[in-house]
Amino acid sequence: MTTGRLVGSVAALVALAGVIVGALALARAARRIGNGTGRRGALVALGAGLAGMVTGGLVVAAAEGGPGTGYGIVGGFVALAIGLVAAVLGWLALARSRRTV
Structure with a gap:
């Protein structure tokens, strides 16, 4: 595994973790479970x-080179796409956590 592939893969995994946390925060903000509003998860x-x-953008x-050259370009593009989803979920959860009931 080359350095580019490793960095691209780690970036994609960090973004995937953001998607999971963002989805949980969005559910928590929508339902007002417990005392938390999901603000920390949204951030x-x-x-x-x-x-x-x-x-991913730096990679x-x-x-x-293109895909298959060992520079991690596929992982970088995956990290860009999944990171965008995570950022949108976090932004939506943050907007919902600011609302008052």
């Missing part, structure tokens, strides 16, 4: 999504 999802997108920008 974590937003941060993980942005981190995945930035890292794609540094890649000198």
Whole structure:
């Protein structure tokens, strides 16, 4: 496994974790389970999504070849896409947590 592939894969996994946390935070903000509003989870999802997108973008920008060359360009593009989903879920959960009942 090359460095580019490793960094691209880790960025995609961080973004995937952001999607999971964002979905849970969105569900928590919508249902008002317990005392929490899902704000902390929303911020974590937003941060993980942005981190995945930035890292994925750096991997794609540094890649000198296409898919299969070992530069991690596929992982970078996956991290960009999943990071965008995580950021949107985090943003939606954050917007819902600010609402008052």
